[in-house]
Amino acid sequence: MMDFSPVGAFRFWQRNLLIFRKTFPFTVPENFLEPVVYLLALGLGLGAYLREIQGLPYVAFVATGLAASAAMFGATFECTYNAYVQFYYDRSYDAIVTTPLSAEDVAVGEVLWGATRSVIYGTAFLLVVALFGVARSLWALALPGVFFLGGVVFSTVALAFTAVTPSIDLFPYYFSLWITPMFMFSGIFFPLDALPGWVQTAAWFTPLYHVVRATRALAFGTPVAAVPEVVWLAAVAVVLLPVPAVLLRRRLVQ
Amino acid sequence: MALVEAEELLKRFGSLVAVDRISFQVREGECYGFLGPNGAGKTTTMRMVCCTARPTAGSLRVFGLDVRRHGRAIKRQLGVVHQSVTLDDALTVRENLVVYGRYFDLSWAEARRRADELLAFAELEARADERVSKLSGGMQRRLMIARALMANPRLLVLDEPTTGLDPQARHAVWDRLRQLKRGGVTQILTTHYMEEAEHLCDRVAIVDHGRIVAEGPPRELVERYVGREVVELQVAADGAPAWAVAEQAAGLAEGFEVAGDRVFLHTRDGEELVHRVRALRLPVEAVVLRRATLEDVFLRLTGRRLRE
Numbered sequence: 001m002m003d004f005s006p007v008g009a010f011r012f013w014q015r016n017l018l019i020f021r022k023t024f025p026f027t028v029p030e031n032f033l034e035p036v037v038y039l040l041a042l043g044l045g046l047g048a049y050l051r052e053i054q055g056l057p058y059v060a061f062v063a064t065g066l067a068a069s070a071a072m073f074g075a076t077f078e079c080t081y082n083a084y085v086q087f088y089y090d091r092s093y094d095a096i097v098t099t100p101l102s103a104e105d106v107a108v109g110e111v112l113w114g115a116t117r118s119v120i121y122g123t124a125f126l127l128v129v130a131l132f133g134v135a136r137s138l139w140a141l142a143l144p145g146v147f148f149l150g151g152v153v154f155s156t157v158a159l160a161f162t163a164v165t166p167s168i169d170l171f172p173y174y175f176s177l178w179i180t181p182m183f184m185f186s187g188i189f190f191p192l193d194a195l196p197g198w199v200q201t202a203a204w205f206t207p208l209y210h211v212v213r214a215t216r217a218l219a220f221g222t223p224v225a226a227v228p229e230v231v232w233l234a235a236v237a238v239v240l241l242p243v244p245a246v247l248l249r250r251r252l253v254q
Numbered sequence: 255m256a257l258v259e260a261e262e263l264l265k266r267f268g269s270l271v272a273v274d275r276i277s278f279q280v281r282e283g284e285c286y287g288f289l290g291p292n293g294a295g296k297t298t299t300m301r302m303v304c305c306t307a308r309p310t311a312g313s314l315r316v317f318g319l320d321v322r323r324h325g326r327a328i329k330r331q332l333g334v335v336h337q338s339v340t341l342d343d344a345l346t347v348r349e350n351l352v353v354y355g356r357y358f359d360l361s362w363a364e365a366r367r368r369a370d371e372l373l374a375f376a377e378l379e380a381r382a383d384e385r386v387s388k389l390s391g392g393m394q395r396r397l398m399i400a401r402a403l404m405a406n407p408r409l410l411v412l413d414e415p416t417t418g419l420d421p422q423a424r425h426a427v428w429d430r431l432r433q434l435k436r437g438g439v440t441q442i443l444t445t446h447y448m449e450e451a452e453h454l455c456d457r458v459a460i461v462d463h464g465r466i467v468a469e470g471p472p473r474e475l476v477e478r479y480v481g482r483e484v485v486e487l488q489v490a491a492d493g494a495p496a497w498a499v500a501e502q503a504a505g506l507a508e509g510f511e512v513a514g515d516r517v518f519l520h521t522r523d524g525e526e527l528v529h530r531v532r533a534l535r536l537p538v539e540a541v542v543l544r545r546a547t548l549e550d551v552f553l554r555l556t557g558r559r560l561r562e
Contacts (some may be wrong), residue, residue, distance in 0.1 A: 003325065007359070015353050019344045086342075095340035097412075098304045099357035100330045254267070254298075254307040 004059040004104040012109025053180040065188030068211040069120030075114035103249035118151025134179035135220030150211035152237040225240035274464035285441040287455035295464040296444035333402030337413040358405035372400035390424025411445040448548040464499035482502040483524035493537025
């Protein structure tokens, strides 16, 4: 039996926003530095040899891919470590489910907040790399929407893992077996065309692949190419959203 | 009118029966306590009242509403103080209150105004803009009580509100709770401190192994099961065992219990009993006369002490 209220989810989202407003001077740069390091190392280092990929300057190719991954990391850190600490150590979730909010409200509010962080990190990164001539089309203005959709998917999967993991020590596996392979094989640093067919098929089933493709399509002004990617993300978001809600209810309501 | 009504309430976790068909009522305006050792089912009962544990069987109504179907409506009128600290560590004292008020749909302005009132009530005005991790344990507990009051609850639920606090902080919490009771706030609390139950509760349910073994006003329970006074005999280490001493002295008292190396003799006239025990010249190291307490009731009913 599901017990969900959009107002409840919004209240929880607001709470997270308030906490974020107090902590972002510390957390944003830390989330930001990594993609910048990748961009400098690969975009400039490798880009010196590899001028163009798929008709794009290599640095622009990598920068758009990294914006998508920044969105992924923003949602993933929120819904793994941040959520876990509040859930298991601070026990804030236990307190919140005795207010009018339900476990489902908390789960959906947390997913929406993770998606919001995707928008913040993805967009902020994009603004910085705009200096590298990345955003060539006004369609780039639609990118926060793509980051949000992708963020819902990343958050849903991460929160479902957080709701069932028996220990904080298992999060490194979540990263090394799921996040890092996605990061390497979603066409951020190189197109997947040259890889075996099964790698491309596997990539199709992961969300980052679609966020990367949609990001490039909009940034470089080919919006029609973004449509199937957005449909994929929206469909998966809708199907997966109830999963962490059900799992979190099991943990919070005995 | 009863704000909480439980009938044959049962909660099972797998094969473990945590709450075993208990029935009780909490009336408007009273403070009702569950007194029992850890593992007696107190917290599980509180969780069912707060709609965060679903009853396995039996009925539980809060404000006349079924907890299985009306969780959200019940929780709207509930103030809950959890056993462990559940404050938002990243937020300040005041922000913890305001955010909590928002969960109950208070407007920002209303939540801020109410937070100011409750900061005064909890005597935390001077710490309002500090992070909660900077507060002492007693202050955090006062803040949790203040937070529970944000939406003017009809019923305050407190799960071991003073566990882990030093005596001074405990008294500060008790003062607040008595003040709230005078203001008409109905309270339901759990504790394993008998002094706490005696100080705060109009009626207590003594619980053990998921069952209510006795229920009533604290003094009445003591009178009914123990009497007015207790003479405590500390048995000499090298003398006869406690049960042997108890057998010799039992005839003098109205009832007795043995716990470890001590014998408790129940009586209405303690001084007379002390004289008669002394006259027997039993192998005891000390004879102490004291008032009978809920602890004696618990020992009498379960054969064990509340806190070993």
